[in-house]
Amino acid sequence: MSKEIIAVKNLTKMFKKRRVINNMTFQVNEGDICGFIGPNGAGKTTLIRLLTGLISPSSGSLYLNKIDVTKNREEALKSLGAIVESPIFFEYLTGEKALLNLAMLNDDMNKEERKEKVKEVIKIVGLEGREKDKVKIYSLGMKQRLGIAQALLNNPKIIILDEPANGLDPLGMIELRKLILKLNKEKNITFFISSHILDELQKICNKLIIIKEGSLVWSGNTDELLSKVSETNKLEDIFVKLMTSN
Numbered sequence: 001m002s003k004e005i006i007a008v009k010n011l012t013k014m015f016k017k018r019r020v021i022n023n024m025t026f027q028v029n030e031g032d033i034c035g036f037i038g039p040n041g042a043g044k045t046t047l048i049r050l051l052t053g054l055i056s057p058s059s060g061s062l063y064l065n066k067i068d069v070t071k072n073r074e075e076a077l078k079s080l081g082a083i084v085e086s087p088i089f090f091e092y093l094t095g096e097k098a099l100l101n102l103a104m105l106n107d108d109m110n111k112e113e114r115k116e117k118v119k120e121v122i123k124i125v126g127l128e129g130r131e132k133d134k135v136k137i138y139s140l141g142m143k144q145r146l147g148i149a150q151a152l153l154n155n156p157k158i159i160i161l162d163e164p165a166n167g168l169d170p171l172g173m174i175e176l177r178k179l180i181l182k183l184n185k186e187k188n189i190t191f192f193i194s195s196h197i198l199d200e201l202q203k204i205c206n207k208l209i210i211i212k213e214g215s216l217v218w219s220g221n222t223d224e225l226l227s228k229v230s231e232t233n234k235l236e237d238i239f240v241k242l243m244t245s246n
Contacts (some may be wrong), residue, residue, distance in 0.1 A: 003030040004066070005079075005158060005190050006051070011060035013046055019214060020046045023060070026209055026219040028192060030157070033184055035201035035222070036194040038211040039243055044194050047211070048162055051192070052082050065157055081151030082160040083144075091136035095127055095146050098135055103153050121149040125179060141172030148179060159183070161193045165200055173197070177204055202226075202235040210242060217242050 006028035013021040020043045028034045038044050049055045050062060053073040062069050067076040089098045096118060103114040122131045125145040130138070138146065144164055151159050161180075165173050181204060183189045195201055201208070208225060210218040218225055226233050 005030040007063040014058040022214040034207040035205035043214040079157040081156035083147040096131040121152040
């Protein structure tokens with residue numbers, strides 16, 4: 001039986017009198033690669049900020065690895081790595097030094113353990129040989145991989161990626177896709193990925209969460225959704241149909 005690792009239950013978020021997230025309930029199981037889709041203004045960024053504990057819900061609850069984010073944020077976030085929007089690093093630092101600085105936030109590791117962990121994540125994301133280069137000369141794809149290396153520092157069970165393919169060329173997108181699939185298969189990391197590049201999500205996601213105007217439109221298996229619309233097997237076409245139907 002699959003283990004529930006992200007659970008959103010009757011979640012609502014109000015900004016003044018505006019209901020941005022409307023009584024939303026869904027779950028993501030351990031080992032899923034879950035695509036999170038919705039038009040601009042649908043509430044995607046708000047939901048990601050709720051999941052990462054940056055803001056609190058107006059009502060309802062959300063759990064990461066069965067820990068309530070609102071009641072025990074620090075403990076819940078121990079199982080989470082996240083890149084919200086583009087990863088930001090001090091460009092005058094080397095990739096290695098940037099990660100070492102971030103690793104210092106983990107009180108559970110001593111200096112030597114931090115060095116070993118940084119070495120490990122650099123290898124995992126394929127930046128070996130470039131870790132001594134300054135971030136300012138990294139390509140956008142390399143910066144995204146460095147961001148994922150950052151997210152891996154605390155051995156997360158879940159990684160949230162917000163528009164990770166923005167600005168990447170086709171080769172960069174292929175490298176990112178391979179990295180996500182590798183981490184999912186080899187480390188059993190669950191991914192929750194918000195993106196407008198639906199073709200990429202269709203290639204890697206076994207589960208989809210689709211929202212419209214703050215409400216849940218679909219939560220379930222990707223293949224099941226594709227099979228519901230017999231005239232097409234393209235996620236983009238199905239998404240347009242869901243967004244334009246009453």
